[in-house]
Amino acid sequence: MGDVVKDEYQTDYVVGQDNINPLGLDLHAPVFPIAAVLVVLFVVGTLIFPAESKELLDGAKWGAINTFDWFFLISANIFVVVCLALIFMPVGKIRLGGQDAKPEFSTMSWFAMLFAAGMGIGLMFWAVAEPVAYYTDWYGTPLGAEANSEEGARMAMGATMYHWGLHPWAIYAIVALSLAFFAFNKGMPLTIRSAFFPLLRDRVWGWPGHLIDILAVLATIFGLATSLGFGAQQAASGMDYLFGISSGIGVQMTIITGVTLVALLSVLRGLDGGVKVLSNLNMGLAALLLFFIIFAGPTMTIIETLWVTSSTYVANIVPLSNPFGREDETWFHGWTVFYWAWWISWSPFVGMFIARVSKGRTVREFVTAVLIIPTVITVFWMSAFGGSALDQIQNGIGSLAANGLTEVPLAMFQMLENLPLTAITSFIGIVLVLVFFVTSSDSGSLVIDSITAGGKTDAPTAQRVFWVIMEGAIAAALIFGGGADALGAIQATAITAGLPFTLILLAMTWGLLKGLTHERKLLASQGKL
Template sequence: MGNLRCRGLALAFFAYNRGLPLLIRSAFYPIFGDRIWGWPGHIIDTFAIFAGIFGLATSLGLGVRQVTSGLDYLFGIPANGLTMVLLIVGITAIAMASVMTGINVGIKRLSQFNMILAFVLLLAVIVLGPTLYIFRSLFSGLTTYVMKIVPLSNWIGRGDTDFFHDWTTFYWAWWIAWAPFIGTFIARISKGRTVREFVIFVLLLPTLLCLIWFSAFGGTAIHQFLTAGYTGVTEKVETYNYELALFKMFEELPWATLLSCIGMTLTIIFFVTSSDSGSLIIDIIAAGGKVDAPIPQRVFWCTAEGLVAIALLLGGGLKSLQAASLATGFPFAIVLLGMAACLWVGLNREVRESR
């Protein structure tokens, strides 16, 4: 995820320090110069649009799978294709209404509400779950992560085939496919920030919050298995039925149904905010950097994301979603590497000019 945010730093630097449009092509000015307004820039931005659409569609599809599984598990609503399509249509409709109001109204309010609800759920799991074990797992997990990051971050000499394909390959490509949307969105809301502030509040602080979140939910599930022998979560993981793992973990906590409903609500709103902000950013890229493009264009991109998600789900389910991320994510990694190099060049020039 750090690569996505570093991409935001590259865009913010060239947009606000060099006066270029908030486009992917702008980050390549040190390499191409004015040629970014020609075919090299067109190719970069076009590819960013496709990567963003398929990255968002994959996320929407996976989120809908989890919500439908939860509805079936808790309320007996069938987890079939019709339910998934109706959910995608509903999420897309809410996102469409949000994106029409702009970044300072619908998107901002939904995001604020979602963060408050996420904090409430996190606090509930920490208080109702094994609090001491959660904080212990925070430090032990961080230590293990640092020790294992190198062997688990490559494709050579790996014997853990399942984890290799499901995490190192799929999730990395999925995150990279999110890069056009996340980076541009972060760049747009970071105007006026210094590089130091950007690193602290966009890289370090979110990383810490992710560690706390993973320690709370993952630590609770591990504690349930180690101390009470509860296999509800492990069985779902072993059978690749990941969508129900969260709800099985909540089963062992007080107010299980309420926590599950909050979890499903969070999942829905997370993907609503992803869809509306993603549509806004893709529209900016497609409009050549204009932040006030016509509303029908925003509606078009929001609708396109929902239709792509429906097509992938009905066309092949999880495998189609994974294939879409792989097809767009890995090639876009080359673009990310180029942006990192251009950012380095740009910052060096900034330092020399300031001297």
């Protein structure tokens, strides 16, 4: 067996030792007050000067995208390669939480939660709009494919799948696996800084770690507030389109209030009775809508599109991932680099939530479930929704064919209007959008609460209630006070934050590989692996 290997990742740090306790709360001393003050100042400034803020922050966003396009793409490629390698490496046998740990949730509930938090709402928003945009040259075409052609249709489906396949899930998987390993196997706080222990050692409990966690809080709350605001606009557009209800600010505010109240109820019921139940409900409704479109829509075309989407994705993943010598710069910067920055800015939130619900899984099981299974399901989803929309356009059916992509929030409803039971399916679509936002808000509040509590997973419920209300209040204030300009400014901030977070993720990847390699040696020396 050889000598027993010494555990290099022992630390004297006690979770919560830096927390203050005013009014019975459990808050991390530097992170909570600094993050709270920065959020308030930023939102107030954006509301006072919405147009100016959007112009300034849009400049920063596009500066990051145009200058560092190569950096975003190369980094995302690294994350995919590392995740695929982890599936086959010997470290895949390591179990999160120790070799005797058991999963807290059934496989179906676990998958439903990670999928709902990861990108469920995005699939509702873009599954129709994105392939239609590429096919009709709404904002450039992928790899210079000719718009409104057979080749354009194939590339539209393949490029859409590229943006929702292995790369975004690899970004989430790296963060989630790093956090889960260091929290559950090494007893460190469930917070972003813990993943940097192999690089910073005990300095991670000081200001370097505080800054990492503060940035994670800001990226998470701004990303969630932006998505809640845009989601309210999509749901309001759907209600206007379906029922003739005005989609004005009043309706959007009502939707945000309703989503926040349901998220509040979910928080009070806890993780097991809240997010899990809602995620399972959403996956059931999503599956129902998916099968309906496959069988009520152009079934044979959708089946053909499954092959077209998959094969075009695989055949073009390398050229689409190449940042150099691109001829499709408008499309490449406006879509791919934008997406990569957005996924990275969301990675602290989604990664930490996935980590929170993944204890008891082996590394191999974890990476396979987080990386491969969502990609396969997304192929079916995109082929059904996007394939149906492109078929309608090519055959001159409906408003998408007549007018093209006019409003992104309406695209899904415009596709559904040409299928049977339009009122029912559109209503299910609206419900899915809203419930996906409830699960995002609930899981997001859990993540922010954990970070601002110094990595505790059992902080008082009142703190999660506070963050749920804050997310809704920020989204409502932005829509009411500044409209699209204010939401755009906050979104630009989240995307700009993707640039420094890419550096953080690369360092996290190195730390994860070091930690897993050492853990394998440690377990092997103890005869446990």
